[in-house]
Amino acid sequence: MISAINIKDRRFKLDSGAGSDAIHRDPVYSYAVTELIDDSGITGTGFAFTLGEGNDLVCKAAAFYAEQLKGKDIEELMHHFGKVFNQLSNEQQFRWLGPHKGVVHLALASVTNACYDLWAKKRGVPLWKLLIDLSPEQIVNTLDLSYIEDELTRAEAIQLLQDKQGSKSERSGIIESGYPGYDTSIGWFSYDDEKVRANCKKAIEEGFTAMKLKVGSADPQRDIRRSNIVREVAGSDVKVMLDANQQWTLPQALSICKELQSMQPYWIEEPTHPDDVLAHMTLADTIAPIKLALGEHVPNKVIFKNYLQADCAGFIQVDAVRVGGVSEFITVSLMCKKYGIPVVPHVGDMGQLHQHLVLFNHIAMGHEALFLEHIPHLQKHFVHPAVIKNGVYQTPQVAGSTCELKNQ
């Protein structure tokens, strides 16, 4: 039984320039942490990610949700977590503050993720193992499919998982070999050209075969120059992704993306405002065969549904510390599976939680094991930091979702 709640506001100052992009020049990576303390002595930990200012607002909203779980048994909660999620996210007064977006939805992610962590810890298994061993019905019972009935009914969701049950073992080799990573830290926005060049070399030496550069400069020539540097150092076999972090207007994106085509980016990420489904449709049509990646700032399954229906996302970057946690991450992943679109999460969690979820997506859902973003800046603050060897995530073996932070 959940007998006590702790909410913690944890903020981590980064080294100069780290984490910077075209929009977010000086972030403080921060977590609104929920701890659910079970009377068995086990603590479930979950969090949402923010860039510092306002992290306290998410903490306060998380406390509102978490209080409602006091006295509940975690196995009972998870037996029908879809209903729990639906009730929490539609609390009739609090709902007005979203619905299903912004501060309140980040807070729900924090609490939801703490539930999944507690569940796995009480069963004594890593989260990836717990999820993979659940039956299709048990998984779908943890999901809230409201407002996506036109694309994914309960029966369809179960069928998508059922179809892959028999072949799970064929895809389980990845637990041993590890899930490939890609390096986002080579080219933060404020790094100078030489630092980008040096980081790019270092990433290749470390074994990464995919990496990402921040673009979205006021001067498009800076973007083009830096993209060419990365391509030159990386060679033609390495996948290079470009990330504009919403910096461009649609007319700007249309013009700049055409100029970036020649360096053959694997994707162009967040070209413009994350709410602008129709702008992404226009852009995707215009710059094909180059693909768009998006989802870092998309708050819920309804907007992801629209992006999938609009057929403009080549890669979906749903983030379990932005949408309503593991539950909604799985819901979105199922919709992506139906549409045949790869899920490549944004890792506000630095990969700690998502290393479990991409294994589940690959093994239980049959998603391609593409690669998972890797951001190393907070490793020293985690009790069980993600381990990357030769550019590959090593599968975690401890119970839970590896999201505990060290005490200050």
Place this chain on the structure above:
Amino acid sequence: MISAINIKDRRFKLDSGAGSDAIHRDPVYSYAVTELIDDSGITGTGFAFTLGEGNDLVCKAAAFYAEQLKGKDIEELMHHFGKVFNQLSNEQQFRWLGPHKGVVHLALASVTNACYDLWAKKRGVPLWKLLIDLSPEQIVNTLDLSYIEDELTRAEAIQLLQDKQGSKSERSGIIESGYPGYDTSIGWFSYDDEKVRANCKKAIEEGFTAMKLKVGSADPQRDIRRSNIVREVAGSDVKVMLDANQQWTLPQALSICKELQSMQPYWIEEPTHPDDVLAHMTLADTIAPIKLALGEHVPNKVIFKNYLQADCAGFIQVDAVRVGGVSEFITVSLMCKKYGIPVVPHVGDMGQLHQHLVLFNHIAMGHEALFLEHIPHLQKHFVHPAVIKNGVYQTPQVAGSTCELKNQ
């Protein structure tokens, strides 16, 4: 110069059943109030609306924005308020909590509206008069047109206003005659059939020629029965609107809206999730010629742009205490004007602020003077409550935006 800031968390318990709809069964109408105190002794008041729980979160976020205006001169701020709005709404850490939605955007509405109130009070005129007397360039300087460049450039915005400058006086008669209202309080969700019937009669006696009923019951037959009661009492000349408050899934909406066609609703409001642009497209196509009204929960100009581009909204219900205040309300109204779609605001402010804005929309922008929602429940709490006679809003004559609340 703005020398001090006050943030107030004001909550008002309603009489039994008032304010209830299919989703929000027991709201506490609440305002996150920003007061900007000028060293001339004048106080500008603005607010955002919530349903109670979490109003404190909006207050806290409003304080963050308001602090940044300390020491600023209001005339200087409003001379280029579009830039101020853009900077506040894109503060590089706080932006992560939206962007441009949820708690932080409600907070921005509160602060923005306080700026407009202070501006009008310092000039000693009602807000409607201040806005109507501004030149097209001066109006457009108060707007942030970022991320809508593909639909509304600065030049286009100025031209839309310029086109109507010469004919303003032809539309100014409405200042004397008053802006028509419609009654939303006849049929709250939890009122029984007899109370709906009695309220409907009363509204007609009071002079209203338009009124709204809450639908979205678990039992569609209840919706149909109650809709027919209103149509029967109101007769065929009265406009009757039906409001589902997002209760339906798309498949439900498709089926129920067809059944509601026979009572000839003037519009069907918020049929499903407010983020689901593509569902509204499907629904609008299917139930034409019946029109959809939406916007109460749409947080920003980008999503309104998508709704207009998708051609699925017959009426746009942008609310200046939901989007980023008066500035973004005007931006959305200009886009609607371009698309020829009427603006009929949702009135989280109980009409106190919007009575100014619809006069501006009609006189300066040439929008049709359709009618403005009227909700009477908080009248006793305002210093200058909106005055409705024979179902018509009487134009306010005091300086400012009539948003001050009485002290507790």
